[in-house]
Amino acid sequence: MDTKVLYVTAIAIAAVSGGYYYYSGKGKKLEADSARSMxxxxxxxxxxxxxxxxxxxxxxxxxxxxxxxxxxxxxxxxxxxxxxxxxxxxxxxxxxxxxxxxxxxxxxxxxxxxxxxxxxxxxxxxxxxxxxxxxxxxxxxxxxxxxxxxxxxxxxxxxxxxxxxxxxxxxxxxxxxxxx
CATH class of the missing domain: 2.60.450.10 (Lipopolysaccharide (LPS) transport protein A like domain)
Known part of the structure; x- marks a missing residue:
């Protein structure tokens, strides 16, 4: 397998998991902000x-x-x-x-x-x-x-x-x- 394909696959996996992590964390932050104003x-x-x-x-x-x-x-x-x-x-x-x-x-x-x-x-x-x-x-x-x-x-x-x-x-x- 070519290292170029391996790097592209790793970057794609990192981008997808990073995006999921970023947006799921932002959702939790919104929940925490709304809980603080209770x-x-x-x-x-x-x-x-x-x-x-x-x-x-x-x-x-x-x-x-x-x-x-x-x-x-x-x-x-x-x-x-x-x-x-x-x-x-x-x-x-x-x-x-x-x-x-x-x-x-x-x-x-x-x-x-x-x-x-x-x-x-x-x-x-x-x-x-x-x-x-x-x-x-x-x-x-x-x-x-x-x-x-x-x-x-x-x-x-x-x-x-x-x-x-x-x-x-x-x-x-x-x-x-x-x-x-």
Whole structure:
């Protein structure tokens, strides 16, 4: 057999197998790309999270979670969360719907939102339709109407900005009663 025919046959076999390998690999790559953009969901979730020192930071319960890993967003139904400080419950949050953005750096609570801050003299409860929380900085804010109930006061505010770390609260257009 002539070596020229042998070389041509080898090149033809290499071209066919190389083409098959190239195109079959590209198909697998497309499958992997589409799998990466999948949304995940789960039901009846119980979450316990600790901080960098290993202390309890948050406990939450959610009826349903939908998460988009590519967009780094999440949607939670019927959120019940407790935030801890020095091993004790410091604040609680309830909402029918919560949307998390950028791996939950920002969480928007919606529909029958109730946020409670535990104080030495009792508790301060905020009722609103929408509340934006920043878990890492422990700040909350809204431009919606907020009903505030505390041991000393009951009032309505058209908006709120609060830092749960140092207890600084800013209310807007307040109407209500205060009893020192």
């Amino acid at each position: 949304n995940y969901s789960a039901e009846n979730i119980h979450l316990t999270q600790t901080d960098e020192q290993g202390k309890l930071y948050i406990r939450a319960q959610v009826d349903r979670l939908e998460q988009d890993l590519q967009q780094k967003t999440s949607k939670l139904d019927n959120l019940q969360a407790s935030v801890y400080k020095d091993g004790k419950v410091d604040a609680t949050f309830l909402a029918k719907v919560a949307n998390g953005y950028n791996d939950n750096e920002k969480v928007v609570l919606k529909q029958k939102v109730e946020a409670t801050k535990l104080l030495d003299s009792g508790k301060m409860v905020f009722y609103t339709d929408e509340l934006t929380a920043f878990p890492k900085t422990r700040e909350i804010q809204t431009d919606k109407q907020v009903i505030v109930e505390s041991p000393q006061a009951q009032f309505v505010s058209q908006g709120l900005k609060a830092n749960l770390n140092d207890g600084q609260y800013e209310f807007f257009n307040i109407r209500g009663k205060y009893e020192p």
